[in-house]
Structures are given as C-alpha cells and as structure tokens.
Amino acid sequence: MSIATATATASTHAAAERRSAELEREIAENPGRFRVLSGDRPTGPLHLGHYFGTLRNRLRLQDLGAEVFVLIADYQVLTDRDTAERLDEYTEGLLLDHLALGLDPDRTTVFNHSAVPALNQLVLPFLSLVSVAELSRNPTVKDEIAHSRQAAVSGLMYTYPVHQAADILFCKAALVPVGQDQLPHLELTRTVARRFNERYGKVFPEPDALLSTAPLLLGTDGAKMSKSRANAIPLAATADETARLIRGATTDAERHITYDPQARPGVSSLVLLAALCLDRDPHDVAAEIGDGGAAALKRTVTDAVNGHLAPARARRAEYAADPAYVRAVLRAGNERAAQVAERTLEEVRAAMGTFR
Known part of the structure; x- marks a missing residue:
C-alpha cells in the first residue's frame, strides 16, 4: 500500500x-x-x-x-x-x-x-x-x-x-x-x-x-477466529467440547499471565474472552490468574464461556426441539x-x- x-x-x-x-x-x-x-x-x-x-x-x-x-x-x-x-x-x-x-x-x-x-x-x-x-x-x-x-x-x-x-x-x-x-x-x-x-x-x-x-478475538491457533480455519469455538458447542477446544488453544512459555495484546496475542485473546464473558476488565482477570499459568488461564476461560453461554444453549435446545x-x-x-x-x-x- x-x-x-x-x-x-x-x-x-x-x-x-x-x-x-x-x-x-x-x-x-x-x-x-x-x-x-x-x-x-x-x-x-x-x-x-x-x-x-x-x-x-x-x-x-x-x-x-x-x-x-x-x-x-x-x-x-x-x-x-x-x-x-x-x-x-x-x-x-x-x-x-x-x-x-x-x-x-x-x-x-x-x-x-x-x-x-x-x-x-x-x-x-x-x-x-x-x-x-x-x-x-x-x-x-x-x-x-x-x-x-x-x-x-x-x-x-x-x-x-x-x-x-x-x-x-x-x-x-x-x-x-x-x-x-x-x-x-x-x-x-x-x-x-x-x-x-x-x-x-x-x-x-x-x-x-x-x-x-x-475487539478482535483470535482462534485457538492464534489466528483470526474463522469458520474456514477450524479454529473457532462454536456457540452451539457443548460444555465439554468448549473445554476441549480451549485446552488446545495457543498460549506461550511465560507462566505469569498478563494482558498484553501486542506482545502476547494468544494469551491476551484468552484473557479477553474470559473478560467479555464475565463483563470485567481484562487486566483485572489477568492479575487474578497471575502465576497460575496457562492451565489456570484456560480453566478460567472455560468456566467463563460455559457460564455465559449456558442459558442460551438451553434455549437453543428448546428451539431445536420445535x-x-x-x-x-x-x-x-x-x-x-x-x-x-x-x-x-x-x-x-x-x-x-x-x-x-
């Protein structure tokens, strides 16, 4: 350009x-x-x-x-x-x-x-x-x-x-x-x-x-979340499927969790996803996880996503039955x-x- x-x-x-x-x-x-x-x-x-x-x-x-x-x-x-x-x-x-x-x-x-x-x-x-x-x-x-x-x-x-x-x-x-x-x-x-x-x-x-x-959410591979890339977390996924997808998400080798989209895009996108689901500031979410590392981060994200989407998933099942x-x-x-x-x-x- x-x-x-x-x-x-x-x-x-x-x-x-x-x-x-x-x-x-x-x-x-x-x-x-x-x-x-x-x-x-x-x-x-x-x-x-x-x-x-x-x-x-x-x-x-x-x-x-x-x-x-x-x-x-x-x-x-x-x-x-x-x-x-x-x-x-x-x-x-x-x-x-x-x-x-x-x-x-x-x-x-x-x-x-x-x-x-x-x-x-x-x-x-x-x-x-x-x-x-x-x-x-x-x-x-x-x-x-x-x-x-x-x-x-x-x-x-x-x-x-x-x-x-x-x-x-x-x-x-x-x-x-x-x-x-x-x-x-x-x-x-x-x-x-x-x-x-x-x-x-x-x-x-x-x-x-x-x-x-x-804000832009990255997929589980660290690229833009997209249907065609097979890196997305579907809204209709079950709680177990969501957990499996998030466990496989890209992070990095640094244990201390911070929110820094430029330097740590994979980690920061997961932090952001949890923050959006919890209606909280991503910096606060990252600080709370702290030295818990990627495993704690992914547990936090999984709980946040599944908790946020649980009511919609229940309603979806009702509509699908009709x-x-x-x-x-x-x-x-x-x-x-x-x-x-x-x-x-x-x-x-x-x-x-x-x-x-």
Missing part, C-alpha cells in the same frame, strides 16, 4: 469513527427512526467471534427499539466456493443461535436471500451504475479472490459488492453495523444509491456505517422482507420508467 493510499484509508476510517459516535448519540435519543441491516453467510456454525463481534450489537439495537433486518445470505455462499454444501443445516443453525441469544421475531425480520426475488432483481440495474474497474479494485473482493478455494473466480465474486448493495438498499436501511474492513463495501453501496438518485430521481438513502467497537416454530419464524421473516422488497422494486421501476 502506498503512503498516499494509507493516508486516505486512515482518513476514511477516522471519518467513519466520528460519524459512528454521532450515530450512537442519535440512536440513544431516538432509536425507532433507524432501520438496520446486518447478516451472515450460512457457511458453518456461528462462533464466539461472531457473537462478540456482531450478534450482540444486533440484539442491542433490537432491544433499544431500532427496526432490524437480519439477512441469511444463502446466495452469497457461492461467491467463493463451487457448491453450497449443508445449506439447510447451516441456515437452521444460524437461526437457532439468533433465537437462543434473544432475537425477537416480532421486532427483528430474519430472512433468506433466495426467498426474496425482488431484492435480487435490484442487482441488475445496480450493476449498470458501477464500472468493472470499481468492482475489481474493491479491497475485500481482492482479498477474497486471493484466498478463494475455487479453481477460477466466478462472476458472482466480482458482483458481490453490488449484491451487498441490493441487500442494504432493498429495505432502505439507514445503518449498517460493520467492521473497518467492510467500509469499502458500504462506500460502494452509497455510490450506487447516489448514482441511482442522480440518474432516476430520489429513491434511496445513503446508508451510514455503524462501526463495531468489538423445528416447526423455527421454520415459521423464517417463513414470516421472508414474507415481511418480500413485501418490503416488492415496494422498493415498484419504486425503482417507476423511477426508471419500466413496465411490469
């Missing part, structure tokens, strides 16, 4: 952080005026990184009174793989995790890509508003291509940012909770909205990024999202002068 590019990126991030702080104040004053879009690809079980990184924030916004849409992005599973394996299983698991953690279907709309055809119809006119060069230089797309497991990159990979724009704009979301790595995607969404409005008349808002303040209810939640969410998407598509058609 050049110095000029790095400077521009830092400036963009600083501006996004300032705007996020403003938005948090506005949410506190009047949460009901905000519509929020967030989502996940059903490519595997959700894990603790998802929970502390995004899920808790969705539930916070729901409970504050914002109107929340949660997308199960089943079509986007195909962006970086040849087939969508175990899609039904992962979709159900994703929904079960959300319900167990507190998603309220009366206040939050959860839905599938594939069940909302009007949303996907927006992709075509949106593609006409961006250039191939703009798609090719999107940093997230470039990174996904570099780590793709496909023999060749599909066209869907290049159009992924535009599909994401349709995800956001179909419901005219005002807020999109993201990490800093997703800012380029949201900026392209804002570009699509702006260009559509300039060409055809005002239809779409330009959504704001609500930056996550969640698959008809789970299917009804998704069906109702799909119907609600489809109605919203149809209204937006009608506005788009009217603005563009097309006929149905």
Whole structure:
C-alpha cells in the first residue's frame, strides 16, 4: 500500500469513527427512526467471534427499539466456493443461535436471500451504475479472490459488492453495523444509491456505517477466529467440547499471565474472552490468574464461556426441539422482507420508467 493510499484509508476510517459516535448519540435519543441491516453467510456454525463481534450489537439495537433486518445470505455462499454444501443445516443453525441469544421475531425480520426475488432483481440495474474497474479494485473482493478455494473466480465474486448493495438498499436501511474492513463495501453501496438518485430521481438513502467497537478475538491457533480455519469455538458447542477446544488453544512459555495484546496475542485473546464473558476488565482477570499459568488461564476461560453461554444453549435446545416454530419464524421473516422488497422494486421501476 502506498503512503498516499494509507493516508486516505486512515482518513476514511477516522471519518467513519466520528460519524459512528454521532450515530450512537442519535440512536440513544431516538432509536425507532433507524432501520438496520446486518447478516451472515450460512457457511458453518456461528462462533464466539461472531457473537462478540456482531450478534450482540444486533440484539442491542433490537432491544433499544431500532427496526432490524437480519439477512441469511444463502446466495452469497457461492461467491467463493463451487457448491453450497449443508445449506439447510447451516441456515437452521444460524437461526437457532439468533433465537437462543434473544432475537425477537416480532421486532427483528430474519430472512433468506433466495426467498426474496425482488431484492435480487435490484442487482441488475445496480450493476449498470458501477464500472468493472470499481468492482475489481474493491479491497475485500481482492482479498477474497486471493484466498478463494475455487479453481477460477466466478462472476458472482466480482458482483458481490453490488449484491451487498441490493441487500442494504432493498429495505432502505439507514445503518449498517460493520467492521473497518467492510467500509469499502458500504462506500460502494452509497455510490450506487447516489448514482441511482442522480440518474432516476430520489429513491434511496445513503446508508451510514455503524462501526463495531468489538475487539478482535483470535482462534485457538492464534489466528483470526474463522469458520474456514477450524479454529473457532462454536456457540452451539457443548460444555465439554468448549473445554476441549480451549485446552488446545495457543498460549506461550511465560507462566505469569498478563494482558498484553501486542506482545502476547494468544494469551491476551484468552484473557479477553474470559473478560467479555464475565463483563470485567481484562487486566483485572489477568492479575487474578497471575502465576497460575496457562492451565489456570484456560480453566478460567472455560468456566467463563460455559457460564455465559449456558442459558442460551438451553434455549437453543428448546428451539431445536420445535423445528416447526423455527421454520415459521423464517417463513414470516421472508414474507415481511418480500413485501418490503416488492415496494422498493415498484419504486425503482417507476423511477426508471419500466413496465411490469
């Protein structure tokens, strides 16, 4: 990255952080005026990184009174793989995790890509508003291509940012909770909205990024916690499975436990995980363990995680025993999202002068 590019990126991030702080104040004053879009690809079980990184924030916004849409992005599973394996299983698991953690279907709309055809119809006119060069230089797309497991990159990979724009704009979301790595995607969404409005008349808002303040949790191997790396602790894991995964986590040779993310990333990530589950300061957790070493640290983390997740795991088992209810939640969410998407598509058609 050049110095000029790095400077521009830092400036963009600083501006996004300032705007996020403003938005948090506005949410506190009047949460009901905000519509929020967030989502996940059903490519595997959700894990603790998802929970502390995004899920808790969705539930916070729901409970504050914002109107929340949660997308199960089943079509986007195909962006970086040849087939969508175990899609039904992962979709159900994703929904079960959300319900167990507190998603309220009366206040939050959860839905599938594939069940909302009007949303996907927006992709075509949106593609006409961006250039191939703009798609090719999107940093997230470039990174996904570099780590793709496909023999060749599909066209869907290049159009992924535009599909994401349709995800956001179909419901005219005002807020999109993201990490800093997703800012380029949201900026392209804002570009699509702006260009559509300039060409055809005002239809779409330009959504704001609500930056996550969640710290990064490392996986059991010391790398970023990820479904694809097999280094995650699933939310649905049993207490024994959680203990086994944490026992195998990477630490270091120093016995005295401290919280120093730069010098001791593996140890510090475990300390942080315990602190998040216990709602305590990580420095205090580390000081309490002190000379207990890695074994004491891992016992502390295991107890903290299992204690924190026990109520949600019990609720998950109850929901899993009632698959008809789970299917009804998704069906109702799909119907609600489809109605919203149809209204937006009608506005788009009217603005563009097309006929149905």
